[in-house]
Amino acid sequence: MESIKNKVAFITGGSRGIGQEIVRKLSLEGANVAFTYSNSENEANQLASELSDGQVTVIALKADNADEISIRDAIDKAFEIFGSLDILVNNAGVAINALLPDVKIDDFDRMVGVNIRGVFVATQAAAAVMNDGGRIINIGSAAAERTIFPGGAVYAMTKAAVAGLTRGLARDLASRGITVNTVQPGPIETEMNPxxxxxxxxxxxxVAMGQYGTKSDIAELVAFLANPSSKYITGASINIDGGLVC
Structure with a gap:
């Protein structure tokens, strides 16, 4: 497999959970990384400091993925610092579960704003400055294809929308050699989902395999899709779910 050494990656929602593991993995593979956080400032700055070792630079930028100006400014800032952009990982997301009669419109709008609109805005801003041959990787969910509990309808809708957006953007950006793919995790052990x-x-x-996946499982797949070797994979939604959807 080829290397992402000296590439520049921008990751939304990278201060904790799956996002943090992706930040860690890409930086250990030799990429310089900018990542956003919304609330976890101490954790974000600690992660950036820990991973910046003289070989790679990792920076944390405060941004709300539902705020168009905020996310565009963060991408502009990262491009200003690194002078380049090769990889975008749209990881930031929110899930607010409720049965249909109990869904609040503010919660509906928040999920759409972060999970769909935020992905589009970040992709539009990043693609404007991204090098040809770049990589865009969206973190979706196996919920786009299978929901196993009541109360997840709106979240599932947003992740299905991301899969559709991915297919369309893959067409839009193919002439520049930029690939666009979605990684769809199933049950992954995190602080929010122990x-x-x-x-x-x-x-x-x-789950066919009868166990939870790990954050590292997701980060490894993201690293592969970020790699130059994955140049013929685009428009795909890849389940990494232990057989939840099969």
């Missing part, structure tokens, strides 16, 4: 929660055994019952 493998020992009260629902974990039920969830495992839906």
């Amino acid at each position: 493998a020992d929660s009260q629902f974990a055994d039920i969830i495992r019952g839906f």
